[in-house]
Amino acid sequence: MSRDQLLEMTRSLIEHGRANTMELAEAVVSIPASSYTDPDLYELEKEKIFKRLPLMLAPSCELPEPGSYKAMDVAGVPVLLTRQKDGSVAAFLNMCTHRGNPVAQGHGTASRFMCGYHGWTFKSDGSLMGVASPGDFGAIDKAAHCLKRFPSLERAGLIWVTLDLNSRLDIADYLCGYDALLEHFGFKDWYLFDSRQIKGPNWKTAYDGYLDFYHLPVLHAATFGPDFFNRANYFSWGPHQRLGSPSTTAQKTGSDEVVDLASMPEADWPIDALLQGVWTIYPHISIASFYGGGGRGALISQLLPGETVGESVTTQFYVMEFEPTDDAVRQGAREQFDFLKVVVEQEDYTTGKRQHEALQSGMMDSVLFGRNEGGGQVFHQWTRRLVEASDDELLDIFARQSIAEAAE
Ligand code: FES
Ligand SMILES: [Fe+2]
Structure with missing residues (x-):
């Protein structure tokens, strides 16, 4: 079913490529410049978007085995992700239930976490194992002092977490069926080659660039080249959008070779041709495929708000289909x-x-966002809608989206 959707999108991209056309939005849209610079709006976005919607916090291959963990800061919230003994992932508020000190830093493998302040210990399932000097401390109910657990979901080799301990929003509903498309990458079996952090501008300024091929031959003339294609068609599942180049050709798996899709039977279309372009996951992820050294890889960019309205931090994950075994x-x-x-x-x-x-x-x-920049238009419309939605409206929006998706 989701493969049919991939084929359908590819057919449409080939048709537009053949006709030298693209899908255009209804009109040129203007949005207030203050939506990038207003510090009050920025605080609201952190509350209503980043602390209320499911966020893709790690590719599964970053937590490859039971005991793997990662501590991170997300919009000022300390988060701890752990892979449990049974292979499932859990997400916790990374704050010791004694006095709030984070119990873990960085990433690695651990069967338990000892808080570095007074020595309370927690298991990777969040349970409180031991209170230091319990006789002196006094009696407490250990079961009531586990690490606080956030809702999380692992799908398509990606891990989503909602930073609201009382969230009623179903993460699967939020994904609007998009995860079934992302499954085709097969990320759950991929390998994390490396990751790094880059500081950037306001999160929306930065995210605009991931939703836009229009700038490629100009801003990236020195790197991608001045003849790079600048058109994208947009496909959406709720607020999540995929950008594809309207073209009759695509790159072949694991190489720089270009294949002529238009002259091939559909059954022979390679999977990465069906997945070409950029896959964004609202509000902060972009996924694009690359072929460095002949190994199939993808750059997963995770954008998080920074300290001020004008700052953001992007983690770039370079994931590969196979762990490289040779130096080349x-x-x-x-x-x-x-x-x-x-x-x-x-x-x-x-x-x-x-x-x-x-x-x-x-x-x-x-x-301004032109008719050829429909992705940016949709991103800003959704952002405004979701910032303004009450908690009940939020549930309603995504319940209806997923019903509509199931009906298709
Ligand atoms: S704050 Fe963790 S043991 Fe005291
Ligand atoms: Fe760019």
Whole structure:
């Protein structure tokens, strides 16, 4: 069923490629420049978007085995992800139930976590194992002092967490069926080659760039080249959007070779041709495929709000279909990953920071998204809608989305 959707999108991309057309949005849309710079709106977005919606916090291969863990900060919330003995993933508030000190830092493998302040210990399922000097401390109910657990869901080799301990929003509903498409990457069996963090501009300024092929031949003229394709068709599942190039050709699995899809039987279309382009997961993920050194890889970019309205932090995960076993593939992947740092840090984010500073002058009331930039239009419309939605409305929006999705 989801493969049929991939085929359908590919047919449409080939048709548009053949006709030298693209799907255009209804109209040019303007949005207030203050939506990028208003610090009050930014605080609201952290509350209503980042602390209320499911976020993709780690690819499964970052927590490859029972005992794997990762501590991270998400919009000021300390989070601990652990892989349990049974292979499932759990997400906790990374705060000791004694006095709130984070119980874990960084990432690694551990069967238990000892808080570095007074020595209370917790198991990787969050339960409180031991209170230091229990006789002196006094009696407490250990079962009532486990690490607080966030709702989480592992699907398509990706891990979602909702940073609201009392969330009623079903994570599967939130995904609107998009996870079934993402399953086709097969990420659950992939390998994490490396990851790094890059500082960027306002999260929406940065995210606009992931939803836009329009800028590729201009901003990335020195890296991707001045003839790079600048058109994208957009496909959406709720707020989640995939960008595909309207084209009759696609890149072949694990190489730079280009295949002519239009002249091939559909049954022979390679899976990565069906997955070409950029897959975004609202509100903060972008996934794009690459072929460094002949190994099939993907860059998963995870964008999180920074300390101020003008800052964000992006974690780039370079994941590979197979762990490289020879130096040439390893070297190729390294070069690909380093190249993507230059593209994003020196081109996208340097420009985003300049753009943000200029917008902060307050001298411009609004900015424009063209008919060829439907992805940005949809992103900003959803963001506004979700910031304004009450908790009950939020449940309603995604329950209806997933019913509509099931009916298709
Ligand atoms: S804050 Fe963790 S043991 Fe005291
Ligand atoms: Fe870019």
